Amino acid sequence: MKRFLLTICALTLIHTFGLSQEDLDLSYYLPEGTTYDPSIPKPAEVIGHEVGQWHVTHDKLVQYMLALAEASDRIQIEDRGKTFEDRPILLLKITAPENHQRLDAIRMEHLGLTEAGASSLNPEEMPVVIYQGFSIHGNEPSGANAGLAYAYYLAAAQGPAIETKLKDMVILMDPSFNPDGLQRFAYWANSNxxxxxxxxxxxxxxxxxxxGGRTNHYWFDMNRDWLPVQLPESRARIKTFHDWYPNILTDHHEMGTNSTFFFQPGEPSRVHPLTPGRNQELTAEIGTYHVKALDGIGSLYYSEEDYDDYYYGKGSTFPDVNGSIGILFEQASSRGHIQESENGILAFPFTIRNQFVTAVSTMDAAWNMRAKLLDYQREFFTEMRNSKGKTAGGIIFGDSKDGARAWHLAEILQRHRIRFHELGSDTEIDGKKFQKGYSYVVPLDQKNPKLIKAMFEKRTTFTDSIFYDISAWTFPLAFNLDYAETARLPETGPAITELNPRQGTVDQASDYAYLFEWHEYYTPKLLNAILEKGLRAKVAKEQFQLGGTSYDYGTVMVPVQGQSLSSEEMHTLLSGLAHESGVSIHGVKTGKTIGIDLGSREFDPINLPKVGLLVGDGIRSYDAGEIWHLFDTRYEMKITKIDTDYLDRADLSKYTDIIIPGFRGGGISESMANKLKKWVSEGGTLIAYRNTAQWLDKHEMLKLEFRKDTLKAENISFEQRGDFQGAQVTGGAIFEARTDRSHPINYGYKNENIFLFRNTNIYLEPDSESYNNPIQYTTAPLQSGYISEENAELISGSVPLKIGRTGRGRVVLFTDNTNFRAFWYGTNKLLMNAIFFGHIM
Known part of the structure; x- marks a missing residue:
């Protein structure tokens, strides 16, 4: 009764009078009956306000964690790097003081459970390891704010109960999975x-x-990057994961204001088949501790609904393919300090308390289930070692024309501690040619073949037709690489322990011209740097041969004569740029070729692009951020972010290209549309994505014919309506298309097929003239993932790309994202081709 009255009193004060340190006390969150070490500072003593009174900014969160580590012998703190905005990525290692004296020995013994010889270890005598992370979405702040109270509790709580638990466990605490997003949202909530x-x-x-504050600096959803590992925050936490292999990993989120509290397990039919059944049993048992904790404070909750355990790129699912247990928490969000909801007034401190009690109940579950969890981890890896017949052979992948894309996939493998080798000699498997120096071999006979299968497999059959996230992410298809599974490994070199960056060269100095093919991933970076130096360059629209070398469509020529630099200066410049970009450049002594000569009209001049990117209201921030990130961090190309708020006032004449990422609705007025249409007609190239298709069609900027779904809900009950509608969603799958390699949009691709990511239901009829369909889906294009039967018919033979002229300019439309989540390396060049070669399409 005392606890209940305290809760009512606190919420009444919050609602009626606002907050002060006197109104809200740390005891609102902490368990009753526990004493605390007075030498450990409380949050308010360091950050200047009580937990939940204001939204903690990341700098104050860091300030408090450093103060705790200074004051407590239970805590070690590690700075694992910086975010894009230069914020520290901290990790707290929390355990009993005596454990800190041998922490690395504990870690190595724990890793022994995943290795041969694990049978000699006794889980009854080993500490359990849990990794608790908070607020990977910055505008879901109750987790990070709860981390203040939770860290204090772990550092200051006294008595046999907490001290015994800390002797038997190591807690890895990430106080903010997304520092940049948390800071952005805290500023918003506090300033309003x-x-x-x-x-x-x-x-x-x-x-x-x-x-909004959900995303990181480049507007990425940080909770989709656990498997691709493309962002600095992800790289830090994946390193921590593989350094420790925690038994439980928790991920504290928020959901809609009118919800309650969710904890896993999720939908039983939406678990990835590679996840062991025992994993879900243990997840359910851990859930019983959350039930007890939430019942104890009278909070509503639910489980086994809404959320799934399918995509291994999420924080709560990635552990499940690594012998760990991932747990998702979703708390109804106040999205500020106090908000009306259908469950009554929802106060920020209330949301924090739910996150706090489930952080503690996770700790309780881990301690009570310690032997079970450790034994499960050992069994997970032992089972794979004992099934070597099923894990014989391996996977080979590469691209004989582009070493960088294969290198970047190998880089992901290395971050996941997956063993791989460079191909020992050129080989051919299943009709695919793999070249030494451009290919890698991944044996399946290693520590975690399940993780390898999760990354490389193609899956098209499912027990459920609804997915919380994407249904396919097959990495070699995402990178558009040749790959094959083989029962017998080809000749390989030793395992690669250090993946050195690729470097390009200029083979010889020339007084005539330099050539480089457009195949390598970083050719746009190289070309842009050349043009920024004021040098002239041209692109070959046909194939040719020179000096015994064949040059493909899209080969770039940089003539030596008539340039602003001398031949010696050009050689020095190009040598440096080749080294940085990893692209090989050939110096040639003559313009005479087999095919088009270097002075042919079939070489078109290339202009330095000046690109604008529409951002702001109405634009999908994910899509815009992926493009910004691609230009800024990979190709080192300047891109101007033009907000829809001032598009009407912006001078567009300076831009050669303007990109419109996918719409969320609204944002671009009629006057803005007319302005863009006029700009295109005067010679600009407009590049648009996704549901911008309907907008282009409406404003007669591109003539489109849509294929429409005629499916009707027949014999569907009211209860079934959600599943019926959800089954028609193409949430993220991979499809094959044929390409016309002579078309400029396909320059740099050596194969006549390409693999495209799709998460829309926009289906376009092909043009009657075949040469106007440079990319067209095959008749049965699904390669991996889910698509309904009805949509499978619509996509067959449709086109994902349309290009049209408006006056002197052009409009290029992609029905789907070519830059998805920073790891879809295989189609990044389609956008670059539209930028550099749009004028000749």
Whole structure:
């Protein structure tokens, strides 16, 4: 009764009077009956406000964690690197003081459970390891704010109960999975907070401006990068994961304001087949501790609904293919300090408390289930070692024209501690040619073949037709690489322990011209750097041979004469650029070739692009951020982010290209549309994505014929309507298309097929003139993932690309994202081709 009255009192004060340190006390969160070490600072003593009174900014969160580590002998702190905005990526290692004296020995013994010889270890005598992470989405802040109270509890709580548990466990605590996003949202919530808290859902406090605080600096969803590992925050946490192999990993999120609290297990029919059944049993048993904890404070909750355990790129699912247990928590969000909801007034401190009690219940579950969890981990890896017949052979992948894409896939393998080798000699498997120096071999007979299968497999049959996230992510298809599974490994070199960056060269100095093919991934970076130096360059629209070398469509020529640099200066410059980009450049002494000569009209000049990217209201921030990231971090090309808020006032004449990422709706007025249409007609290239298709068609900027779904809901009950509609969603699958390699949009691709990611249901009829369909889906294009039967018929033979002229300019439309989540390396060049070669399409 005392606890209940304290809760009612606290929420009444919050609702009626706003917050002060006197109104809200740390005891609201902490378990009753526990004493605390007075030498350990409370959060308010360091950050200047009580937990939940304000949204903690990342700098204050760091300040408090450093203060705890200084004051407590239970905590070691590690700075694992920096975010894009230069914020520290911290990890707290929390255990009993005596364990810190042998922490690395504990870690090595724990890793022994995953290795041969694990049978000699006794789980009854080993500490359990849990990894608890908070607020990977920055505008889901109750987790990171709960981390303040939870870290204090772990550092300061006294008594046999907590001290015994800490002797038997190591807690890896990540106080903020997404520092940049957390900082952005805290600023928004605090700067719009009234002194007298207003729960009206229409208040500005609860409606962030674009792009919101969910994402990191480049507007990526950080909770989709656990498997691709493309971002600095992800690289830090994946290193921690593989350094420790925690038994439980928790991921604290938020959901809609009118919800309650969710914990896993999720939908039983939506678990990836590679996840062992025992994993879900243990997940359910851990859930019983959350039930007890939430019942104890009167909080509503649910489980086994809504959320799935399918995509291994999520924090709560990635552990499941690595012998660990991933747990997702979803708390109804106040999205500020206090908000109306259908469950009554939802106060920020209440959301924090639910996250706090489930962090503690996770700790309780880990301690009580310690032997089970450790034994499960040992069994997971032992089973794979004992089934070597099933894991014989391996996978080979590469591209004989592009070493960089294969290198970057190998880089992901290395981050996941997957063993791989460079191909020992050229070989051919299943009609695919693999070249030494451009290919890698991954044996399946190693520590975790399940993780390898999760990355490389193609899957097209499913027990459920609804997915919380994508249904396919087959890495060699995402990288558009040749690959094959083989029962017998080809000749290989030793395992690669250090993956050195690829470097290019200029084979010889020339007084005539330099040539490089467009195949390598970083050729756009090289070409842009050349053009930025004021040098002239041209692109070959036909194939030719020179000096015994064959040159493909899209080969770039840089003539020596008539340039702003001398031949010696050009050689020095190109040598440096080749080295940085990993692209090989050939110096030639003559313009006479077999095919088009170097002075032919079939070489078209290339202009330095100046690119604008529409951002702001109405634009999908994920899509825009992926493009920004591609230009800024990979190709080192300047891109101007033009907000829809001031598009009407912007001078567009300076831009050669403008990109419109996918729409979320609204954002671009009629006057803006007319302005863009005029700009195109005067010679600009407009590059648009996804559901911008309907907008282009409406404004007569591109003539499109859509294939429509005629499916009707027959014999579907009201209860079944959600599943019926959900089954028609193409949430993320991979499809094969044929290409016309002579078309500029396909320059740099050596194969006549390409693998495309798709998560829309936009299906376009092909043009009657075949040469206007440079990319067209095959008749049965599905390679991996889920698509309904109805949509499979619509996509067959349709086109994912349309190019049209408007006046002197062009419009290029992609029905789907070519830059998905930074790891879809295989189609990045389609955008670059539209940028550099749009004028000749």
């Amino acid at each position: 907070r009234s002194m007298h808290l207003n729960p009206d859902e229409n208040d500005r406090e609860y409606h962030e401006i674009w792009p």
